[in-house]
Amino acid sequence: xxxxxxxxxxxxxxxxxxxxxxxxxxxxxxxxxxxxxxxxxxxxxxxxxxxxxxxxxxxxxxxxxxxxxxxxxxxxxxxxxxxxxxxxxxxxxxxxxxxxxxxxxxxxxxxxxxxxxxxxxxxxxxxxxxxxxxxxxxxxxxxxxxxxxxxxxxxxxxxxxxxxxxxxxxxxxxxxxxxxxxxxxxxxxxxxxxxxxxxxxxxxxxxxxxxxxxxxxxxxxxxxxxxxxxxxxxxxxxxx
Amino acid sequence: xxxxxxxxxxxxxxxxxxxxxxxxxxxxxxxxxxxxxxxxxxxxxxxxxxxxxxxxxxxxxxxxxxxxxxxxxxxxxxxxxxxxxxxxxxxxxxxxxxxxxxxxxxxxxxxxxxxxxxxxxxxxxxxxxxxxxxxxxxxxxxxxxxxxxxxxxxxxxxxxxxxxxxxxxxxxxxxxxxxxxxxxxxxxxxxxxxxxxxxxxxxxxxxxxxxxxxxxxxxxxxxxxxxxxxxxxxxxxxxx
Amino acid sequence: xxxxxxxxxxxxxxxxxxxxxxxxxxxxxxxxxxxxxxxxxxxxxxxxxxxxxxxxxxxxxxxxxxxxxxxxxxxxxxxxxxxxxxxxxxxxxxxxxxxxxxxxxxxxxxxxxxxxxxxxxxxxxxxxxxxxxxxxxxxxxxxxxxxxxxxxxxxxxxxxxxxxxxxxxxxxxxxxxxxxxxxxxxxxxxxxxxxxxxxxxxxxxxxxxxxxxxxxxxxxxxxxxxxxxxxxxxxxxxxx
Amino acid sequence: xxxxxxxxxxxxxxxxxxxxxxxxxxxxxxxxxxxxxxxxxxxxxxxxxxxxxxxxxxxxxxxxxxxxxxxxxxxxxxxxxxxxxxxxxxxxxxxxxxxxxxxxxxxxxxxxxxxxxxxxxxxxxxxxxxxxxxxxxxxxxxxxxxxxxxxxxxxxxxxxxxxxxxxxxxxxxxxxxxxxxxxxxxxxxxxxxxxxxxxxxxxxxxxxxxxxxxxxxxxxxxxxxxxxxxxxxxxxxxxx
Numbered sequence: 040x041x042x043x044x045x046x047x048x049x050x051x052x053x054x055x056x057x058x059x060x061x062x063x064x065x066x067x068x069x070x071x072x073x074x075x076x077x078x079x080x081x082x083x084x085x086x087x088x089x090x091x092x093x094x095x096x097x098x099x100x101x102x103x104x105x106x107x108x109x110x111x112x113x114x115x116x117x118x119x120x121x122x123x124x125x126x127x128x129x130x131x132x133x134x135x136x137x138x139x140x141x142x143x144x145x146x147x148x149x150x151x152x153x154x155x156x157x158x159x160x161x162x163x164x165x166x167x168x169x170x171x172x173x174x175x176x177x178x179x180x181x182x183x184x185x186x187x188x189x190x191x192x193x194x195x196x197x198x199x200x201x202x203x204x205x206x207x208x209x210x211x212x213x214x215x216x217x218x219x220x221x222x223x224x225x226x227x228x229x230x231x232x233x234x235x236x237x238x239x240x241x242x243x244x245x246x247x248x249x250x251x252x253x254x255x256x257x258x259x260x261x262x263x264x265x266x267x268x269x270x271x272x273x274x275x276x277x278x279x
Numbered sequence: 280x281x282x283x284x285x286x287x288x289x290x291x292x293x294x295x296x297x298x299x300x301x302x303x304x305x306x307x308x309x310x311x312x313x314x315x316x317x318x319x320x321x322x323x324x325x326x327x328x329x330x331x332x333x334x335x336x337x338x339x340x341x342x343x344x345x346x347x348x349x350x351x352x353x354x355x356x357x358x359x360x361x362x363x364x365x366x367x368x369x370x371x372x373x374x375x376x377x378x379x380x381x382x383x384x385x386x387x388x389x390x391x392x393x394x395x396x397x398x399x400x401x402x403x404x405x406x407x408x409x410x411x412x413x414x415x416x417x418x419x420x421x422x423x424x425x426x427x428x429x430x431x432x433x434x435x436x437x438x439x440x441x442x443x444x445x446x447x448x449x450x451x452x453x454x455x456x457x458x459x460x461x462x463x464x465x466x467x468x469x470x471x472x473x474x475x476x477x478x479x480x481x482x483x484x485x486x487x488x489x490x491x492x493x494x495x496x497x498x499x500x501x502x503x504x505x506x507x508x509x510x511x512x513x514x515x516x517x518x519x
Numbered sequence: 520x521x522x523x524x525x526x527x528x529x530x531x532x533x534x535x536x537x538x539x540x541x542x543x544x545x546x547x548x549x550x551x552x553x554x555x556x557x558x559x560x561x562x563x564x565x566x567x568x569x570x571x572x573x574x575x576x577x578x579x580x581x582x583x584x585x586x587x588x589x590x591x592x593x594x595x596x597x598x599x600x601x602x603x604x605x606x607x608x609x610x611x612x613x614x615x616x617x618x619x620x621x622x623x624x625x626x627x628x629x630x631x632x633x634x635x636x637x638x639x640x641x642x643x644x645x646x647x648x649x650x651x652x653x654x655x656x657x658x659x660x661x662x663x664x665x666x667x668x669x670x671x672x673x674x675x676x677x678x679x680x681x682x683x684x685x686x687x688x689x690x691x692x693x694x695x696x697x698x699x700x701x702x703x704x705x706x707x708x709x710x711x712x713x714x715x716x717x718x719x720x721x722x723x724x725x726x727x728x729x730x731x732x733x734x735x736x737x738x739x740x741x742x743x744x745x746x747x748x749x750x751x752x753x754x755x756x757x758x759x
Numbered sequence: 760x761x762x763x764x765x766x767x768x769x770x771x772x773x774x775x776x777x778x779x780x781x782x783x784x785x786x787x788x789x790x791x792x793x794x795x796x797x798x799x800x801x802x803x804x805x806x807x808x809x810x811x812x813x814x815x816x817x818x819x820x821x822x823x824x825x826x827x828x829x830x831x832x833x834x835x836x837x838x839x840x841x842x843x844x845x846x847x848x849x850x851x852x853x854x855x856x857x858x859x860x861x862x863x864x865x866x867x868x869x870x871x872x873x874x875x876x877x878x879x880x881x882x883x884x885x886x887x888x889x890x891x892x893x894x895x896x897x898x899x900x901x902x903x904x905x906x907x908x909x910x911x912x913x914x915x916x917x918x919x920x921x922x923x924x925x926x927x928x929x930x931x932x933x934x935x936x937x938x939x940x941x942x943x944x945x946x947x948x949x950x951x952x953x954x955x956x957x958x959x960x961x962x963x964x965x966x967x968x969x970x971x972x973x974x975x976x977x978x979x980x981x982x983x984x985x986x987x988x989x990x991x992x993x994x995x996x997x998x999x
Contacts (some may be wrong), residue, residue, distance in 0.1 A: 156510075163614055167755065170744045170745070171915050172744070172745055173706075174708045180745075182745055183915075195889045210756075210930060212756070216930045224655075251587060262659040265658070265662055267663055273400070274455075276645070410984045414946065416983065424995065435688065436653055444681065452996070456690045468894060503893055504893035505900075516932070517886070632872045634989075636987075636990075638991075674992065678850070678922065678946055694995035704870055749918070750876075753883070
């Protein structure tokens, strides 16, 4: 089955900030999309904040099995109507993969119900991600751990609901740990949070990072049960 | 330890709707508060929608270990500022017990991130609640199951995140089942959803229902860890 | 991907008990295997208790992606070595689908760590199974609920660990509820418990039951992460 | 409520191995018991492997609300009957706190259903334990993280079922992470695994470690629901 994936990006810092542009001249979304195309099995499109309806009108969402989300400096500029459309589509079955600083996006906070806050430090030192659930499809093809030689640090406490499944835990050189690969179900939709991806590091060119994103997209696009009905309903069994 | 509990009620139907007033002449909150006072170990106050700041100004919330929430016809009249205050206080450690039609309250939806929708039917028939987690303090003193001889039906699918703990499952005469006792952690706070309590039935005078609410309040008021710090942080370990 | 599935059956009552033989003349395993063959995508073999090594020597398990397990009156006759082989193979990544009275099998109890006890009643009345997690692949193609017009009752409390995922909850005409579709991860393996299937009812010819078993097998056969290494290990990062 | 706690220890290395005896001259159990006595609210007794019935006859278990377990080199010498008695008592509601190398004890493996294997290294370097669930009573009174300046390393993958609650995650100087504070429910009993405690380090004199053990004991001793009944049962509701 081909998974239809839309790669969403705020796409601001790549246009204005020279060190970011040096790494992602065409935008972070283009790097992520390239990784998915290389992985195969995906029909990939991209969308960005400054497009009409933030690039996510109903017709795009309706044709999207999985949406990936990267944002950082402009979370508040995402329109309320966009958040509502994406939220409704997730509950209706679309997968959502929230990346790195997307932890503070309006859509992630709405789905989690918590502050989604965390500790951070832009020191560009080593991160090692350990697989703690080797039974999970998101870990397919990874070794027991993998390294990003330079990344921003994110540290606990990460103010999220306890994940339904915890797949990856990060070790940082400065002494911190972090729940870096988490899954949630919301309505008929599946949500993945995946930590790495600071804009000043070439993280989305890393083979392991690309593999996790592709695995997560396949997992989040799995078939699901029937759309439930709600409201006032007659008995399904005869009276006693 | 005495648990300081605030019993919140919309308090509308009891004032305007004769059949409801017949059961709860002083309001549902007064019945719930009486049950808690009888249980002992609680310092109980009440608060209602039409009070200033919806009865929940900062000083009340600061002096509240556990808040119970009953609302039905006026969810939209709860002020946004109230929802924000309660939400922040839950993340900071206050327990929250959401009762019956409170499933559609703004605060519960904000904490859950889902529609919180369900099936319902006002037929006043039997409900039987089964304990499925006998290791849980919320089940203390209950039998293996207990009966409410007349209640509104709530049926699956209940659109909530998978509960951290599932304590009670209801059986309804009309053929439905429902996850009736669910717990969640959000930040440093603990949240319980407990299903029974339609305004046209004397549910909050039932001994088992009162016991569950008291147990839930004690559970939600447990000690917790330190308030986390967030934001930009120096390394905690020396450089490698 | 073709899933290699082995359908294991105790195969005793079908040979000795006329009412059971009337329904399953060739054995319960043959009915389950037929359902999987009809579903497509499976390479199906069967194995039974009275074969050498209980039909499950190492070479069979090594060539099995998912094992289904039905047993009832002869759990204690399964050899300890068989239990150990199956247990090791599950931890190494084989899926296991435990059916109905298999709740008391030695392999299920070993994987769960609890008594796996429950209430039961052979009254052949109605069971209705509700989907409580419509995001789960095991629910694919089911309606919101489905009915078995005659089945044995199983009632709570079911003494299992809290499931990683709860997919189905049963309603019984006699007033009971039951967690009927549960998933667990153990090592690199995935385990599903699915309730229906008493030997005196034609349950394994039911289209919905067959669909759940096929869905569960596909889910349990998903790719997983690398086989972990254990024991004494040198540091992975340079000394601080 | 006073919690009756039995501190169990294998008590072998302290008698034969000089470096261990230098730290724990009276045995690890005596150090753990002292910490619990200092914490207050506990009635503490100890029991060791070489006593009759491994120090855990029925009358001791019946008078024990919470049992702590430390073992290392003699797991196989624990009698099968002892494992069965402890297992039955946990399912019936006794709390169990498994410490450090107790991960490989027969009782822990029986309750978990997995290999409980892990990576290890006796290098006596730093461990930092982070609270990832600040809403949990086990974290009460701890800071956001705490340090043990010398400990054995335990690293992922730790082959346990996904914990019901994950409270602590360790960072190790050599690059590893570990799920160090985990809770499980089994039957009516509550189980905690807490990682630190190698016999060549004075870990059980550490104030934070003592606090976690006392917190865990209080948590594991909480009230629970009624003892379930099992087996053949008449309907609880009238026929339809």
